[in-house]
Amino acid sequence: MALGFIKKVFTFGKEKPIEQQAPEEHLTPAQAAAIEAEVEPHSREEDLPVSPVDPVAPVEMETAGGPAADDARDVVEPVEPEPADEEPSEEELPPLLPGAEENTEIGIVPLSLLEAESEAGTESSPVSEPVLPKGFTTRVDEVPEPEVVAPRMTWYQRLRAGLARTSSQLTGQITALFTKRKLDEETLEDLEDLLIQSDLGVETAMRITGALSAERYGKDVTGEDVSRIMAAEISKVLSPVAKPLQLDLNHKPHVILVVGVNGTGKTTTIGKLAAKLSGSGLKVMLAAGDTFRAAAIEQLKIWADRTGSEFIGTRLGADAAGLAYDAFEQARAKKSDVLIIDTAGRLQNKAELMAELEKIVRVLNKLDPDAPHTVLQTLDATTGQNALQQVEIFRNVAGVSGLIMTKLDGTARGGILVGIAAKHKLPVYFIGVGEGVDDLEPFEADDFAKAIAGLTH
Ligand SMILES: Nc1nc2c(ncn2[C@@H]2O[C@H](COP(=O)(O)OP(=O)(O)OP(=O)(O)O)[C@@H](O)[C@H]2O)c(=O)[nH]1
Numbered sequence: 133m134a135l136g137f138i139k140k141v142f143t144f145g146k147e148k149p150i151e152q153q154a155p156e157e158h159l160t161p162a163q164a165a166a167i168e169a170e171v172e173p174h175s176r177e178e179d180l181p182v183s184p185v186d187p188v189a190p191v192e193m194e195t196a197g198g199p200a201a202d203d204a205r206d207v208v209e210p211v212e213p214e215p216a217d218e219e220p221s222e223e224e225l226p227p228l229l230p231g232a233e234e235n236t237e238i239g240i241v242p243l244s245l246l247e248a249e250s251e252a253g254t255e256s257s258p259v260s261e262p263v264l265p266k267g268f269t270t271r272v273d274e275v276p277e278p279e280v281v282a283p284r285m286t287w288y289q290r291l292r293a294g295l296a297r298t299s300s301q302l303t304g305q306i307t308a309l310f311t312k313r314k315l316d317e318e319t320l321e322d323l324e325d326l327l328i329q330s331d332l333g334v335e336t337a338m339r340i341t342g343a344l345s346a347e348r349y350g351k352d353v354t355g356e357d358v359s360r361i362m363a364a365e366i367s368k369v370l371s372p373v374a375k376p377l378q379l380d381l382n383h384k385p386h387v388i389l390v391v392g393v394n395g396t397g398k399t400t401t402i403g404k405l406a407a408k409l410s411g412s413g414l415k416v417m418l419a420a421g422d423t424f425r426a427a428a429i430e431q432l433k434i435w436a437d438r439t440g441s442e443f444i445g446t447r448l449g450a451d452a453a454g455l456a457y458d459a460f461e462q463a464r465a466k467k468s469d470v471l472i473i474d475t476a477g478r479l480q481n482k483a484e485l486m487a488e489l490e491k492i493v494r495v496l497n498k499l500d501p502d503a504p505h506t507v508l509q510t511l512d513a514t515t516g517q518n519a520l521q522q523v524e525i526f527r528n529v530a531g532v533s534g535l536i537m538t539k540l541d542g543t544a545r546g547g548i549l550v551g552i553a554a555k556h557k558l559p560v561y562f563i564g565v566g567e568g569v570d571d572l573e574p575f576e577a578d579d580f581a582k583a584i585a586g587l588t589h
Pocket residue numbers: 392393394395396397398399400401422425428475476477478510538539540541563564565566567571
């Protein structure tokens with residue numbers, strides 16, 4: 133009866149079986165960390181049915197809740213539960229997560245909307261700071277002193293900080309170029325060269341110098357004039373590609389395949405995405421499709437535990453397409469809303485890597501002709517021009533549907549995103565501005581353009 137009671141209190145709109153609950157949902161961060169540190173790797177006895185595609189090693193399937201979930205329930209000290217017939221009154225129940233009301237027919241939902249809703253609900257959101265239901269308490273000595281948390285930087289502050297090196301280098305060079313000179317042909321050519329060297333691409337460089345010439349040719353011009361016009365022109369290039377990542381939750385699971393060269397931040401970005409999705413009340417499963425790099429499997433499992441997502445992995449060297457097949461089957465059986473599949477960024481050679489990606493797509497197609505529903509490519513901003521070529525390669529092989537530009541914090545090459553947008557016209561859904569779980573921001577064209585041009589918001 134007590135378990136049933138807990139289930140009623142912690143269900144936020146979407147029915148979520150009690151064993152699915154991530155331990156973190158009703159623990160303070162310190163308690164969750166303590167439990168995570170003690171948890172032994174979960175050993176799996178029975179094998180999942182082997183994929184008919186290729187025999188693979190026993191696929192390890194475990195919920196991120198795993199053993200910790202049981203320990204977690206031990207941590208909450210139940211005192212006399214409410215008498216069975218007394219339903220907790222409305223005001224006692226934690227508020228539903230916005231958008232997680234009974235509506236189970238969620239149609240096409242832009243992820244940024246889900247995120248905005250969960251952000252809106254964060255101060256009272258029970259998921260991060262659950263209010264223990266009446267009749268329960270935790271031992272007083274276990275309740276850690278609330279640590280003083282510095283106010284979180286706004287989106288724009290984090291972006292400005294992330295792009296600081298790009299913008300300071302660019303605006304510094306522009307200022308040096310425009311030392312109170314009247315705008316002439318030579319200055320325009322110098323500016324064009326400078327913009328091309330900043331990875332903005334020839335097309336965008338010419339747009340900027342053309343707009344500047346139209347407005348200021350033969351007149352005095354300052355660095356601020358150039359920054360203002362540069363921001364406006366970059367924004368025009370980026371606006372068409374700044375789109376929300378749409379999830380079609382009418383067909384579960386929505387399969388997101390993440391591809392990209394090794395080291396571009398695939399696994400990290402998957403963790404960040406999983407945090408946003410599960411924080412919005414969606415059921416997420418992560419599949420360790422990078423069976424080439426041992427650390428990648430373990431890394432993804434840690435992200436699954438940290439974000440309360442389900443995890444499915446297999447042994448090193450196993451067939452990635454077989455893992456993808458099993459993951460899809462498991463996600464469908466467990467009614468996961470979203471399945472995110474990690475892939476290898478490196479194999480013996482590029483041809484092998486491309487062949488593996490093609491096979492994964494083929495196998496998923498067999499299970500759902502529309503799957504993978506989204507193919508995200510991660511691009512490392514610090515690699516500059518190389519990122520342009522990478523889009524070409526992966527787009528042809530895996531049918532990339534959108535981009536996530538990572539490592540924009542601390543790099544002086546953030547301009548490459550403009551060059552890629554102008555050339556490939558692929559949606560840019562998010563940008564990575566750090567290694568932390570929150571360091572993934574929805575891509576906003578205007579903010580990005582102003583940040584690169586060094587303009588205050
Ligand atoms: N500064 C910074 N580091 C990042 C960002 N995203 C990822 N990283 C770091 O980049 C390194 C590589 O990230 P991974 O997620 O392992 O990259 P991957 O593409 O999965 O690599 P492979 O598994 O080798 O294919 C890690 O040290 C990450 O912490 C970011 O936005 N900013």
